[in-house]
Amino acid sequence: xxxxxxxxxxxxxxxxxxxxxxxxxxxxxxxxxxxxMASAKSAGKILTFKGKEYIIExxxxxxxxxxxxxxxxxxxxxxSAKYAPVAAKHGAIVVDNSSQxxxxxxxxxxVPEVNPQDIEWNKGIIANPNCSTIQAMVxxxxxxxxxxxxxxxxxxYQAVSGSGVKGINDLKNGIAGSDQPPQAYAHPIAGNCLxxxxxxxxxxxxxxxMKMIDETHKILNDYDIKVTATTVRVPVFDSHSESxxxxxxxxxxxxxxKELFANSPGxxxxxxxxxxxxxxxxxxxxxxxxxxxxxxRDFSVENGLNIWVVADNIRKGAATNTxxxxxxxxxxxx
Numbered sequence: 001x002x003x004x005x006x007x008x009x010x011x012x013x014x015x016x017x018x019x020x021x022x023x024x025x026x027x028x029x030x031x032x033x034x035x036x037m038a039s040a041k042s043a044g045k046i047l048t049f050k051g052k053e054y055i056i057e058x059x060x061x062x063x064x065x066x067x068x069x070x071x072x073x074x075x076x077x078x079x080s081a082k083y084a085p086v087a088a089k090h091g092a093i094v095v096d097n098s099s100q101x102x103x104x105x106x107x108x109x110x111v112p113e114v115n116p117q118d119i120e121w122n123k124g125i126i127a128n129p130n131c132s133t134i135q136a137m138v139x140x141x142x143x144x145x146x147x148x149x150x151x152x153x154x155x156x157y158q159a160v161s162g163s164g165v166k167g168i169n170d171l172k173n174g175i176a177g178s179d180q181p182p183q184a185y186a187h188p189i190a191g192n193c194l195x196x197x198x199x200x201x202x203x204x205x206x207x208x209x210m211k212m213i214d215e216t217h218k219i220l221n222d223y224d225i226k227v228t229a230t231t232v233r234v235p236v237f238d239s240h241s242e243s244x245x246x247x248x249x250x251x252x253x254x255x256x257x258k259e260l261f262a263n264s265p266g267x268x269x270x271x272x273x274x275x276x277x278x279x280x281x282x283x284x285x286x287x288x289x290x291x292x293x294x295x296x297r298d299f300s301v302e303n304g305l306n307i308w309v310v311a312d313n314i315r316k317g318a319a320t321n322t323x324x325x326x327x328x329x330x331x332x333x334x
Contacts, residue, residue: 004032005330008068008092010059010083011075012036012047015164016097019319020072021049023288027323030330037063038075059083064090069333070326073097074318088124095325097318101127102215109218112324113266114141119328126325131317132156132208132231132240133215138290138316139244139309142264143257144220147303148249154212154229157241158197159281160189162313163233171235185233194233206231239281240313248303254295257305261292266316271295279310287312288320 007029011017017038024031036047036056043058057063059079064071064087071092073080077100084094084101101107108118109127114137119126129137136154143149160167166184173180174190182188186196198207205213209229217223234241262269270279271293279291290311298304311317 004030005069005333006033006035006067007031007326008035008037008063008071008087010037010071010073010079012056013038013042013045014074015161016074016314016318017072019314020074020322021047023315023319023323025050027327029323029326035063035066035068061086063087064092068092070095070329072322072326074322084125092124093122093329094125095128095322095329096125097128097322099130099211101125102129102211103218109215110325110328111137111141111219111321112328113138113264115219115221116328119325119332126329128318128322128325129215129219130208130211131162131313132158132242133212133219134317134321135240135290135309135311135313136212136216136242136244137219138264138266138311139261139292139307140216140220140246142260142267143246143248143305144222146250146260147252149220149222149225149246150249150303151226151247152216152228153245154209154227154231155243155245156197156212156229156231157193157234157236157243157281158208158231159236159238159240159313160184160233161238162197162240162317167233168237171237174235189233189235192235195230197231197233205229236281238285238312238314239310240317241279241281242309244307244309245298246305246307247298247301248305251303252305254297257295261295266290267292269293279308281310284310284312286315288316290316 037059071087074097077098080098080100163184170182208231212229278293294308
């Protein structure tokens with residue numbers, strides 16, 4: 001593609017959709033035309049992007065009749081299920097942020113620092129992984145390549161922004177002492193930790209936990225890795241934190257692990273415990289990198305390793321990863 005692409009942003013008024021626009025502007029993503037789309041409720045509203053005003057269009061069956069090269073979706077699974085195939089049929093490549101297509105065998109699930117080669121076999125739809133999975137993959141990929149991974153145990157501490165506006169408001173209301181019942185959660189989130197993200201499945205795991213397990217296998221293309229997860233919602237506005245316990249296949253030295261992380265794409269090493277330097281949710285908020293620290297041996301198992309991983313779940317965990325995929329598409333289209 002020698003000309004600049006025509007781009008559609010679907011769900012442009014939502015938390016992630018509005019961050020799409022912010023990241024597109026920050027990274028100076030090239031485009032010929034850009035179209036803002038949302039539900040009928042938002043249609044007709046004005047959005048300002050790069051100093052120009054755009055009228056939000058109602059998403060419908062004819063939205064992709066005009067030439068669109070790349071469509072960035074963040075409007076929920078049911079919307080993606082209905083309209084992503086429509087966009088793809090009209091020649092657009094969809095990068096979808098919902099869970100709708102992630103485990104479809106015909107849809108690549110992409111973290112650009114990890115498996116960019118899989119973009120090439122897309123059939124019109126590319127899936128953006130779950131936010132908690134994305135940052136974990138950036139951390140695990142260098143270890144998988146150099147040492148091989150036998151087993152992973154995820155324990156996550158996930159921000160309320162992962163639940164959208166309702167989650168953010170639940171925490172704000174709780175901090176303010178409001179007696180309004182929570183809208184996003186089964187229990188109040190302020191002053192609380194909820195081991196309950198998404199719905200529970202028959203095996204006792206939540207869908208969020210199963211997403212991390214299944215997506216790890218697909219993205220790393222290694223179905224022999226043993227993976228388990230416990231995902232927890234915590235009273236933090238932005239950025240997910242994760243304790244990841246890894247059993248590697250080969251012996252390692254801690255300094256080699258640190259050097260590996262320090263030289264891997266998308267990672268910022270913060271590991272100086274003598275000076276209380278380690279990744280913090282507040283520091284990661286508003287950034288696009290994955291921060292790794294608290295690197296230490298797990299002495300309970302051979303070749304065991306513990307790491308602490310933090311990233312902004314709305315940016316790297318959603319919007320920025322999506323835009324990075326779009327940037328890779330541009331290179332493939334040239």
